[in-house]
Amino acid sequence: MTALPEHQVSFWMDKAVKWGQATSHSVQLDTTRHMDSLKSFLQQLLRTLQPMSSTTEAMKSLPFVGQFLGRLCWNPYVTADGESQRLLLQCVGCLYSAEPKNAVERRANDWIRNLLCHLTSEEEGSVVHALEKHSGSIPQQYYSETLKKMVALLTEEVSKNRITKSSERCSCDDIHAVSVACVPLVTHPDAAPLIGALLKRPGSCSCSHLSEEFIEAVSAAWLRRKLVVEDDALMALWCHSLSSLERAVLSLLESVLSDQGSVLQTLEKAVTESLLPKASALHCHIFLIVNDVFRNALRAIEENLAVRALIKVFTGCFLKSRTAQKPQENLPLRAFFPHAPQNLLTPLLTAPSEVPKQAWLKHLHWIVKLFQEILCERNEREEEVKEESPRRRRAVFEAWFLLVQCGHWVDAAAELLVSVGSEESEPLLFLLTFYHHPTNRGHQSAQQTIVAREAWSHLRILFPTHTAPPEQLSPVNELLSSTLSTNLILHLLLNFAIFSQASISSVTEVIQKVLSEAGMRRRAVWMLSSMQHRLNREDSLDARVHPRLRTLQDSIGPAHAAGCT
Amino acid sequence: MEAVLENLGSTLELLAVSQMDFVSKWDAQTADRAFQWAAYCEHVYTRFHSNPSVRAVLEECLRLTNERLCEALPGHRPLSLSDLSQCRHRLLICLLRNPLTPYSVIKSLFDKSLLFEGDGDMKQGRETDMDLAGLIGCKSACKILGSFPLNPKGTPDSAAVTQTHVQGLMLLQRIHALQRLPGNDSYNKALLDAVLQDSGGLGHFSDVITASLLMKDSSSEHTAAQDFLLDWLQGDEGLLHSVCHSLSVEQCAKLSQQWPKFRLLYWGILKKWASSLEYDVAAGVWIQPCDSAVSFKTLVDHFMSLWSSPLKEETKKELVVLKKEEGDFDVQGLSVWTDLLIQLK
Structure with missing residues (x-):
C-alpha cells in the first residue's frame, strides 16, 4: 500500500471545503478545472482504501477521508459526472462495514446511510420533493x-443567442x-x-x-x-x-x-x-x-x-x-492541395477505378512523365549549385506527398509490373522507386533503380515456376535483407504473389520461405491490407485476386502483425 | 383482481414494516424479495392508476390497509397512491432512514444498486434493481442546470430560472396526462392538493404555478391543463389569496394579461384587500386592521403594475367606477379608490 502524499491530501481537503455545494460561479469553474485531477486522486484513494482490512484501519491511517468524501457528495459537479461519481461511491462503499466491530465503524455506517439518503432523495417539504413524489413515475424517470x-x-x-445583434449586450x-x-x-x-x-x-465576438x-x-x-x-x-x-x-x-x-x-x-x-x-x-x-x-x-x-x-x-x-x-x-480541389504541383492533381486524384484498365499504362506514363520533369529540375539544379535549394526540395516533397496521398496509382503500377514487358517496365519501376525512395540522399537514386530492376527480373523468373528451387530464392532473400530497398522489393514481391499466374500453393510456399523474419511479415501484412483497400473499391475485379489475397494474408497471419516498423 | 389487491396489501405491509424495528430481522434476501414486490406494486400502479373504476378499488384497498396498519403499528404514516408509483424508492428510503436496518441489507443495496459496472446499464435479470447511480447523476445534473436564469437580459426575476420553468411544464404534463382520460377530475384536483401539501407551504410552489400558467407557445393540451389549474386555484379562496400575496406584482400583472379568468379573480382579491383598509384620521394614512390584509403601499404597487401594463385603461375604468360608487370624492381619506387613483396618477 502506498501512502497518499501529505501535500496532496491537504490540497484536496482544502478544495472540498472551498467548493462546498458549488453554488458560486468561481467555485463551479474551479471544480471543472480540477475534474480530471480529482478523478486521479479518487482513483489513488480507492486503491489505498481497497486493501484495508477494516474501516477502523482506514479511519486511522486516513483521518480526513470521511469528511473529504462526505463533502464531495454534496457537490453536484462531482456527483453529476459518471466517472467521478462512481469513484466517489466506491470509496464510500469501502468505508461501510457489513459487520461493524466498534463504535467508530457503526458511526461510519450510520453516516453512510444518511449520505445515501441525501444522494437519492430530496428534502421533504420542498417543491422538488412534492413534484417528484406525485409525478406518477419512478424518480429516475x-x-x-x-x-x-x-x-x-x-x-x-x-441557439437563440446566436442571432444576438452586436449592439445588444454580449451574451x-x-x-x-x-x-x-x-x-x-x-x-x-x-x-x-x-x-x-x-x-x-x-464565435460572434472576440472573447472566447x-x-x-x-x-x-x-x-x-x-x-x-x-x-x-x-x-x-x-x-x-x-x-x-x-x-x-x-x-x-x-x-x-x-x-x-x-x-x-x-x-x-x-x-x-x-x-x-x-x-x-x-x-x-x-x-x-x-x-x-x-x-x-x-x-x-x-x-x-x-x-x-x-x-x-x-x-x-x-x-x-x-x-x-x-x-x-x-x-x-464544393471548393475546387486546388484549394485542398495548395502546395502540390497543380498539373499532377488531375492524373493523381483520378481513382484507378475511374480509368479503364487497358488505359492504366498510358495514365501511369503520363504521371511518370510529370514526375520526371519535376525531378529533372531538381537534378539539374543540384548539378549547378551542388545543393538542393529549400524551395526545390519542398516542391519535390510536395509532389511526393501527393503521390503518397494517391498511393493507389503506385499500387496500380506495381500490379502492372507483374505482366508488362521489359521496355514498359521502366517508367513503372521509376515510379515505384521514387515512391519508396523520394530523396536522392547520397545520390542513391540511380543505384536504387538498378536494385529495383534486378529484383523485378528475379521475380519474373521466380513466379511462373511451380516449385521454387532454393537457388532462385536466395537473390530475392538477399535483396530483401539489404536495408536499402526492403519496402520496394516487398511491394513488388507481393504484387507478383497476387497477380502472377503461379498457383497459390506455390506462391504461399515462396512467401513463407522468403518472409521468415517477423518484422518482414508485419510489413507484408500492412502492404497487403493497404492493397486490399484499393481492390475493394474496384468493381471489375478479377475473381481470383481476392481469394489469393486472403490466402496470403492468412498464411502470414494477422497474429504476427503486431508492432510494425 | 382479488389476488392483486391481496399482494398490494402485503407489499404495503412490507413498506410499513421497513420503517419499524421488525426490519432488524431482515437479511439481504428478504430485502431482495421486498424490492421485487415493490416493483410489482409500481407495475400495478402504472397499469391502473388512470382508470377511475379500478383506481377506486385500489384506493379502497389502500384505505383498508392503512386503517389496519394504523391500528397495529402506532405512528404509521398512511400510504397514498403516489407511494405506490415509487414503491421501490420509498422502500429504499425507509431502509436507509431506519437505524435498525441490518448492515448486511445496506451493504447489498450498495453492491447491487449503486456500484454498477460501467455506465450503469441495466443488466439482464436485474430489472427490479434500481439504477441509483443513474438517479444520482440525473438529479445532480438537474441541480446544475436548474439555476440558470432564462431571460438574462430582462429584469432579474428569481422565479425565471430553468428549474421553475421546467417544473411548471412537468406539472402541466402531469395534469394533462390525467385529463386525457374521462373521470379523473377529482383525482387530478386531489393530486394538486397533495403536491401543495407536500411542498411545505405555498412558497416556491406559487412560482411553479405561475410558470405553468405563463407557459408560452401553448399547445391546446397545455391550455386545457392551464385552465384546470386556474379552476383549482379558484376553488380555494384562501389559496388564491396566498398565491397573489406571494407572487411579485409583475407576475400578477403578467398572469392577468394572459388569463382573463385570473384577471377577474385577481381583481376580486384586490378589491377585498382595498376594502379591508381603514383610514386613520389622526395619522392621515390607510392602515390594515389585521395581519392577513395588505398595506396601502402594497396595494398601490399591485395597481401600479397593472397601470404600467397593457391593462392600464381597463384598470383605470374599473377604479373610476369604484370611486363613483363610493361617492366620487376627490378629497383624500374618504374613499380608498380615490386615494389609489391619486397615487397612480
Missing part, C-alpha cells in the same frame, strides 16, 4: 425527463457559464442537444465564449468514444479549437501506429469513424491541418508503411465524402 426539458430549454436559449458570459455547467455532463446522453448547441455556436475545460472535456470524451453529439457539432468544435483537431488526428495516427492487429483490418472503418475525412470535405482548413500533421509524421518516420497506408486511406475517404456532397458546396 422523473429526473431524466426534467433534465431533458432543462436541456431543451437551455438549448433553445443558447458570452452567459454562454461561458452554461459551458462550465456542461463540463460534468458532456457524456450524458440527455445533455447531448445542449452540448451540440454550445459547440455549434459561432466556451470554457477551456468544456472544450477539453468534449475533446477527451470524443477520443474515448463517449461523446454522443451530432457530427456537425463535433466539426464545429474542430473549427474553433485547433488543439482538439490536432488531438483527434494524433489519436488516429497513434491508433494506427500502436494497435495494428485490429486497426489493420478495419483501417477504412477507423478512418471513417474518426469523422476527419467528412470534416475535411466540408472544411478545407481542416483538411490542410490534418495533412500537416501527416506531413510531419511522414518526415519523422518516412518508411513507416502504416502511416503511408493511413494517408492513402484517409485521402480516399476524403474524396469519397467530397463526391457525396452537393457540387455547388
Whole structure:
C-alpha cells in the first residue's frame, strides 16, 4: 500500500471545503478545472482504501477521508459526472462495514446511510420533493425527463443567442457559464442537444465564449468514444479549437501506429469513424491541418508503411465524402492541395477505378512523365549549385506527398509490373522507386533503380515456376535483407504473389520461405491490407485476386502483425 | 383482481414494516424479495392508476390497509397512491432512514444498486434493481442546470430560472396526462392538493404555478391543463389569496394579461384587500386592521403594475367606477379608490 502524499491530501481537503455545494460561479469553474485531477486522486484513494482490512484501519491511517468524501457528495459537479461519481461511491462503499466491530465503524455506517439518503432523495417539504413524489413515475424517470426539458430549454436559449445583434449586450458570459455547467455532463446522453448547441455556436465576438475545460472535456470524451453529439457539432468544435483537431488526428495516427492487429483490418472503418475525412470535405482548413500533421509524421518516420497506408486511406475517404456532397458546396480541389504541383492533381486524384484498365499504362506514363520533369529540375539544379535549394526540395516533397496521398496509382503500377514487358517496365519501376525512395540522399537514386530492376527480373523468373528451387530464392532473400530497398522489393514481391499466374500453393510456399523474419511479415501484412483497400473499391475485379489475397494474408497471419516498423 | 389487491396489501405491509424495528430481522434476501414486490406494486400502479373504476378499488384497498396498519403499528404514516408509483424508492428510503436496518441489507443495496459496472446499464435479470447511480447523476445534473436564469437580459426575476420553468411544464404534463382520460377530475384536483401539501407551504410552489400558467407557445393540451389549474386555484379562496400575496406584482400583472379568468379573480382579491383598509384620521394614512390584509403601499404597487401594463385603461375604468360608487370624492381619506387613483396618477 502506498501512502497518499501529505501535500496532496491537504490540497484536496482544502478544495472540498472551498467548493462546498458549488453554488458560486468561481467555485463551479474551479471544480471543472480540477475534474480530471480529482478523478486521479479518487482513483489513488480507492486503491489505498481497497486493501484495508477494516474501516477502523482506514479511519486511522486516513483521518480526513470521511469528511473529504462526505463533502464531495454534496457537490453536484462531482456527483453529476459518471466517472467521478462512481469513484466517489466506491470509496464510500469501502468505508461501510457489513459487520461493524466498534463504535467508530457503526458511526461510519450510520453516516453512510444518511449520505445515501441525501444522494437519492430530496428534502421533504420542498417543491422538488412534492413534484417528484406525485409525478406518477419512478424518480429516475422523473429526473431524466426534467433534465431533458432543462436541456431543451437551455438549448433553445443558447441557439437563440446566436442571432444576438452586436449592439445588444454580449451574451458570452452567459454562454461561458452554461459551458462550465456542461463540463460534468458532456457524456450524458440527455445533455447531448445542449452540448451540440454550445459547440455549434459561432464565435460572434472576440472573447472566447466556451470554457477551456468544456472544450477539453468534449475533446477527451470524443477520443474515448463517449461523446454522443451530432457530427456537425463535433466539426464545429474542430473549427474553433485547433488543439482538439490536432488531438483527434494524433489519436488516429497513434491508433494506427500502436494497435495494428485490429486497426489493420478495419483501417477504412477507423478512418471513417474518426469523422476527419467528412470534416475535411466540408472544411478545407481542416483538411490542410490534418495533412500537416501527416506531413510531419511522414518526415519523422518516412518508411513507416502504416502511416503511408493511413494517408492513402484517409485521402480516399476524403474524396469519397467530397463526391457525396452537393457540387455547388464544393471548393475546387486546388484549394485542398495548395502546395502540390497543380498539373499532377488531375492524373493523381483520378481513382484507378475511374480509368479503364487497358488505359492504366498510358495514365501511369503520363504521371511518370510529370514526375520526371519535376525531378529533372531538381537534378539539374543540384548539378549547378551542388545543393538542393529549400524551395526545390519542398516542391519535390510536395509532389511526393501527393503521390503518397494517391498511393493507389503506385499500387496500380506495381500490379502492372507483374505482366508488362521489359521496355514498359521502366517508367513503372521509376515510379515505384521514387515512391519508396523520394530523396536522392547520397545520390542513391540511380543505384536504387538498378536494385529495383534486378529484383523485378528475379521475380519474373521466380513466379511462373511451380516449385521454387532454393537457388532462385536466395537473390530475392538477399535483396530483401539489404536495408536499402526492403519496402520496394516487398511491394513488388507481393504484387507478383497476387497477380502472377503461379498457383497459390506455390506462391504461399515462396512467401513463407522468403518472409521468415517477423518484422518482414508485419510489413507484408500492412502492404497487403493497404492493397486490399484499393481492390475493394474496384468493381471489375478479377475473381481470383481476392481469394489469393486472403490466402496470403492468412498464411502470414494477422497474429504476427503486431508492432510494425 | 382479488389476488392483486391481496399482494398490494402485503407489499404495503412490507413498506410499513421497513420503517419499524421488525426490519432488524431482515437479511439481504428478504430485502431482495421486498424490492421485487415493490416493483410489482409500481407495475400495478402504472397499469391502473388512470382508470377511475379500478383506481377506486385500489384506493379502497389502500384505505383498508392503512386503517389496519394504523391500528397495529402506532405512528404509521398512511400510504397514498403516489407511494405506490415509487414503491421501490420509498422502500429504499425507509431502509436507509431506519437505524435498525441490518448492515448486511445496506451493504447489498450498495453492491447491487449503486456500484454498477460501467455506465450503469441495466443488466439482464436485474430489472427490479434500481439504477441509483443513474438517479444520482440525473438529479445532480438537474441541480446544475436548474439555476440558470432564462431571460438574462430582462429584469432579474428569481422565479425565471430553468428549474421553475421546467417544473411548471412537468406539472402541466402531469395534469394533462390525467385529463386525457374521462373521470379523473377529482383525482387530478386531489393530486394538486397533495403536491401543495407536500411542498411545505405555498412558497416556491406559487412560482411553479405561475410558470405553468405563463407557459408560452401553448399547445391546446397545455391550455386545457392551464385552465384546470386556474379552476383549482379558484376553488380555494384562501389559496388564491396566498398565491397573489406571494407572487411579485409583475407576475400578477403578467398572469392577468394572459388569463382573463385570473384577471377577474385577481381583481376580486384586490378589491377585498382595498376594502379591508381603514383610514386613520389622526395619522392621515390607510392602515390594515389585521395581519392577513395588505398595506396601502402594497396595494398601490399591485395597481401600479397593472397601470404600467397593457391593462392600464381597463384598470383605470374599473377604479373610476369604484370611486363613483363610493361617492366620487376627490378629497383624500374618504374613499380608498380615490386615494389609489391619486397615487397612480
